[in-house]
Amino acid sequence: MTTPLIEVVHLRKAFGRHRVLKGIDMSIEAGSSVVMFGPNGAGKTTFLRILSTLSKPTSGTVRVSGVDIKNNPEGIRQYLGLVSHAPLLYDDLTAYENLRFYARLYDLDAPHDRIRELLERVGLWHRRHDLVRTFSRGMVQRMAIARALLHNPPILLLDEPDTGLDPQAAEMMTDLLREIGGSERTIIMTTHHLERGLELADRVVMLVGGLIVFDAPASDIAYDQLRPLYDQYVGEGAVT
Amino acid sequence: MTTPLIEVVHLRKAFGRHRVLKGIDMSIEAGSSVVMFGPNGAGKTTFLRILSTLSKPTSGTVRVSGVDIKNNPEGIRQYLGLVSHAPLLYDDLTAYENLRFYARLYDLDAPHDRIRELLERVGLWHRRHDLVRTFSRGMVQRMAIARALLHNPPILLLDEPDTGLDPQAAEMMTDLLREIGGSERTIIMTTHHLERGLELADRVVMLVGGLIVFDAPASDIAYDQLRPLYDQYVGEGAVT
Amino acid sequence: MKRYLSVVWAVLWKDLRIELRSKDIFTSMAVFAVLAVMIFNFAFELRVPDKTVVIPGVLWVTITFSGVLGLGRAFISEKDRGSIAGLLLAPVDRSAIYFGKMLASLIFILVVEAFLLPLMVIFFNTNFISLPLILLLFLGTLGFAAVGTIFSGLAVNTRTREILLPVLLFPVMLPVLMAGIRATIGFMEGDALADMMKWFNLIIFFDILYIVVAYLTFDYVVEE
Amino acid sequence: MKRYLSVVWAVLWKDLRIELRSKDIFTSMAVFAVLAVMIFNFAFELRVPDKTVVIPGVLWVTITFSGVLGLGRAFISEKDRGSIAGLLLAPVDRSAIYFGKMLASLIFILVVEAFLLPLMVIFFNTNFISLPLILLLFLGTLGFAAVGTIFSGLAVNTRTREILLPVLLFPVMLPVLMAGIRATIGFMEGDALADMMKWFNLIIFFDILYIVVAYLTFDYVVEE
Amino acid sequence: MSLSRRLLQILNFVALIAMLIALYMALIQAPDAINVDPSIRPAQRIIYFHVPSAWSSMLAFFVAFVASILYLVTKHVRWDIWARSAAELGIAFTVAAIISGSLWAKPAWNTYWTWDPRLTTYTIVLLLYIAYFMLRGAIDEPSRRARLAAVYGIFAFLSVPLTFMSIRWWNTIHPVIVDAPENTSKFGLSPNMLTAFMVTNAAFVILFVTLLANRISLGWAEERMDALKERLNF
Ligand code: HEM
Ligand SMILES: Nc1ncnc2c1ncn2[C@@H]1O[C@H](COP(=O)(O)OP(=O)(O)OP(=O)(O)O)[C@@H](O)[C@H]1O
Ligand SMILES: Nc1ncnc2c1ncn2[C@@H]1O[C@H](COP(=O)(O)OP(=O)(O)OP(=O)(O)O)[C@@H](O)[C@H]1O
Ligand SMILES: [Mg+2]
Numbered sequence A, B: 001m002t003t004p005l006i007e008v009v010h011l012r013k014a015f016g017r018h019r020v021l022k023g024i025d026m027s028i029e030a031g032s033s034v035v036m037f038g039p040n041g042a043g044k045t046t047f048l049r050i051l052s053t054l055s056k057p058t059s060g061t062v063r064v065s066g067v068d069i070k071n072n073p074e075g076i077r078q079y080l081g082l083v084s085h086a087p088l089l090y091d092d093l094t095a096y097e098n099l100r101f102y103a104r105l106y107d108l109d110a111p112h113d114r115i116r117e118l119l120e121r122v123g124l125w126h127r128r129h130d131l132v133r134t135f136s137r138g139m140v141q142r143m144a145i146a147r148a149l150l151h152n153p154p155i156l157l158l159d160e161p162d163t164g165l166d167p168q169a170a171e172m173m174t175d176l177l178r179e180i181g182g183s184e185r186t187i188i189m190t191t192h193h194l195e196r197g198l199e200l201a202d203r204v205v206m207l208v209g210g211l212i213v214f215d216a217p218a219s220d221i222a223y224d225q226l227r228p229l230y231d232q233y234v235g236e237g238a239v240t
Numbered sequence C, D: 001m002k003r004y005l006s007v008v009w010a011v012l013w014k015d016l017r018i019e020l021r022s023k024d025i026f027t028s029m030a031v032f033a034v035l036a037v038m039i040f041n042f043a044f045e046l047r048v049p050d051k052t053v054v055i056p057g058v059l060w061v062t063i064t065f066s067g068v069l070g071l072g073r074a075f076i077s078e079k080d081r082g083s084i085a086g087l088l089l090a091p092v093d094r095s096a097i098y099f100g101k102m103l104a105s106l107i108f109i110l111v112v113e114a115f116l117l118p119l120m121v122i123f124f125n126t127n128f129i130s131l132p133l134i135l136l137l138f139l140g141t142l143g144f145a146a147v148g149t150i151f152s153g154l155a156v157n158t159r160t161r162e163i164l165l166p167v168l169l170f171p172v173m174l175p176v177l178m179a180g181i182r183a184t185i186g187f188m189e190g191d192a193l194a195d196m197m198k199w200f201n202l203i204i205f206f207d208i209l210y211i212v213v214a215y216l217t218f219d220y221v222v223e224e
Numbered sequence E: 001m002s003l004s005r006r007l008l009q010i011l012n013f014v015a016l017i018a019m020l021i022a023l024y025m026a027l028i029q030a031p032d033a034i035n036v037d038p039s040i041r042p043a044q045r046i047i048y049f050h051v052p053s054a055w056s057s058m059l060a061f062f063v064a065f066v067a068s069i070l071y072l073v074t075k076h077v078r079w080d081i082w083a084r085s086a087a088e089l090g091i092a093f094t095v096a097a098i099i100s101g102s103l104w105a106k107p108a109w110n111t112y113w114t115w116d117p118r119l120t121t122y123t124i125v126l127l128l129y130i131a132y133f134m135l136r137g138a139i140d141e142p143s144r145r146a147r148l149a150a151v152y153g154i155f156a157f158l159s160v161p162l163t164f165m166s167i168r169w170w171n172t173i174h175p176v177i178v179d180a181p182e183n184t185s186k187f188g189l190s191p192n193m194l195t196a197f198m199v200t201n202a203a204f205v206i207l208f209v210t211l212l213a214n215r216i217s218l219g220w221a222e223e224r225m226d227a228l229k230e231r232l233n234f
């Protein structure tokens, strides 16, 4: 058996006395799409922030291609694309300028063509010279997706990427995600939209109160069994 | 026929040269729930912001109970509850303090009991002494809903109130909305989650490119006809 | 009226609460005042024969500086999570919001002054504090907070900030500052109180003017 | 190396672009600088026999204070939409981000100085500008921007935020500030350039020290 | 555990002896200074407290500086405890030096305080470390607090040597002993005084090391208590 692309071992994270992740073990094969469900405050965002190197775990390790991300964060960041709750954009730059800036940070060749391609895909090319400040919520979210995909990263960490997107934009996003990175693209995504999540997933994980309580291939789960399953594992789902 | 609760007449709004609302006419009866769909950038948020008196129209009028909101914004604000894209909370106050502050602004009697009731409903009572800064996205959204309902407003303007809520919290919200304000509560809500919207609506409106292209009682629309209908009216749905 | 005052109080309480949350804010201000005075001390030490001559300048510059620092923050908490809109939705005359925020700014600057004055007495080794001076400082600060708060509000409104803030703040504050400095110099030189009534009157006149104009215009500043 | 420089340039360009849009930082710095000079000018006019004695002090104090104002905002645009995280995700040595932001701050302060100098010449009616003075100012500002940028990153991570910045920055900056003032006094009194080499050397020494230490520690400041 | 506690006790004892010796050297063994006015000769003996305090404070800040670097390199809490313990002691010694200096200044310069560059730079050092603790106080999360404080601890130390150099570079009224020979004429110490001076300095270094060791073990106890609180969800 080959080493999995991403290995998470005994991952814990506490903010002060508040323990958020209570020991997560997980390994993710290259090319798979993992979708993570869980109630508000379960720790999904915290988990993705640690994978993205933005936050450091209290204990435990994360290995990407066998390398501890602590040891070579710069090298790993090249391969990551992140859609987070915040769009990571500058209000006072235009759509084009924002992507131009990130293209420089990622040292892209032919940035103009790539920016144009993405802005066209997310339907914002004709608005490229408007400040992000003036965009509607869904438009900002489209920008956030374009930003994350700019450097064509093989690993995508998507934290509720579909929020604020209209139904057609959500489909556009699904298509975009299918195309990006070829057969080797690996996706870890959270969403509260169970059906949409299942559609994209080939593995479903449920995170509740900082622990993984469910983990199964998506093919095992029938579409209309999803909600009962969710309720069963998540329980009453009060915030923890 | 009685005068409708809210009357919108020839409403237009432009930001500089960019015309966002291109003449909206609409009247809403007391006690009804209007759900508004539309692609990103259609002008839904702009519309709700004008109704909430936060933004001024370029031309046209909005009357609530026959009174132009221009003439008595303070009087009307008392009756409005708004969930907007931004949660309208202070990061450096605790959950309880945030609501306490708004209770003062709205001059509530027995604020403590009301705050407790709402925080329990949204599942955050045990986190009431934590700063909003440390809340997860869904928890912040729950707070935003609690804040909007605090003064038990008869008119609710809800701009994608379900974003970031987990499935159970979304149901909790639906229940809450059904209870609030008694039979006279009027809701104008936008959402991209068509099914959830239809569930709450007794009238469905579609806004595309600053114009209302569809307006019908919810009872006329079959659940599984909704998406085709949406696609039909919204068209290819590029951002405008 | 009671309703109006309770909103003023709610806004003031909220700003104070947010500031007090970081308990160290007052220590920071105190240390800041020490540092500012020390820097001045250094700056003028070798060249100015009698250091007390710089007191009026040092006093007003330090207040202006810490005031600008404080006022810049006045509306920052409101940008947090769009919370300014939350304020604007309150069913109340918006001037109540203005007065709440203005009082909060006023209190912060006054607290800094309360640290600054005794400190300067120690550093410059001259007791220049007197009741009229305290009154003068209070009046000057009042005008400063009145104008500063409304400009700080301008700064969060994207459309107006570029044009208005610098153009307005500077010429507007100058009369009060000048009168304050002149009067302080007068105190230091022991001028008769009667002679200085004109400065006091000037400041009071401008204070009233600022507050009235701010009261009338605040609504336009925050609306979109 | 080319990659590194291109990131420095990208960050610098971005900060300049945003600043040119909103002119926020620049206007608040410039307004403060003008106010401070005017206050000093008024304050000393009546009391100091020869106003030029206060020039070195006024010059450095004004630069320091308006500099802190500007530096306090250096990381504010990064908080807009969580964009600092966007920077931190870039696959690049984070010191490149530091240098980009440091150069941007340096440029803002230098621009303010370019306004301030002629202004002071007019107000104090003495032409004290000379090439060595400009060099001195540049060197002093360099150290200031170097430390200020990293401390600004420190301060945004604390509860007190901007208020803490001067408290952290001033005591650390004092060696450079003192040397700058002494050397400026030397210029004004026409001391031989050779005599003043020790001040220049001190400033250069600290500049290098600060930049090296900042280069080595920035990563720790921004990581979470 | 018990070994280190025993070592600590031995250290405490050694420090006590050293301080007693220092007291003897300063008050009895050392001769009166002959080159100062007879009326302030007793006050001159403050030198055996003042200078060691000042030097120990700088030693303490240096330890804090090194510990800060080690913290950033290793991220081990030990070095955070070291850094904050040493910085705290540094502040204590600084205050001791300032108070003793002030007491000496009254007879020698006829004022408790003057804005002489040495005195000013030293006050700035005090403010630097007050700022260090304010920074610590303004951050809640322990690991972030340790990390950012370490960065500041490094920067803060950069200007400490300047204080040491200030009397050597500026014309000040504050005396210099350790300097180029041509400047030492006025305040030279006689050989007997020099012995006392050296012994008291050595005693203060021992005192500093002892206090540091105690403070560090207290720091560990604090750390354990926090961990316990966390476990009990207190
Ligand atoms: C509050 C007032 C004072 C302060 C803050 C102060 C501070 C210091 C400091 C920080 C040092 C150690 C650094 C060094 O050795 O370079 C020092 C050393 C010393 N102080 Fe003071 N001092 C004060 C007053 C005095 C007075 C009044 C005298 C005597 C007239 C005095 C005599 C000395 C001597 C002889 C040394 C050793 C100098 C050397 O190392 O060469 N100090 N003082
Ligand atoms: N900086 C912080 N300080 C303290 N607690 C925090 C911090 N960040 C997150 N938390 C807490 O950690 C828990 C998990 O938060 P997280 O954002 O990971 O949840 P989530 O699963 O993403 O929820 P959501 O679905 O609402 O986005 C929450 O209880 C939250 O309050
Ligand atoms: N302040 C502004 N300045 C300029 N244009 C603006 C401003 N605010 C909104 N717009 C523009 O108005 C249009 C409508 O925006 P609005 O936020 O109302 O859309 P929306 O229907 O709420 O979309 P979404 O579903 O994405 O939230 C967009 O094209 C947007 O770019
Ligand atoms: Mg989340």
Ligand SMILES: [Mg+2]
Pocket (backbone or CB within 6 Å): A136, A137, A138, B044, B045, B046, B085, B159
């Ligand atoms: Mg919207």
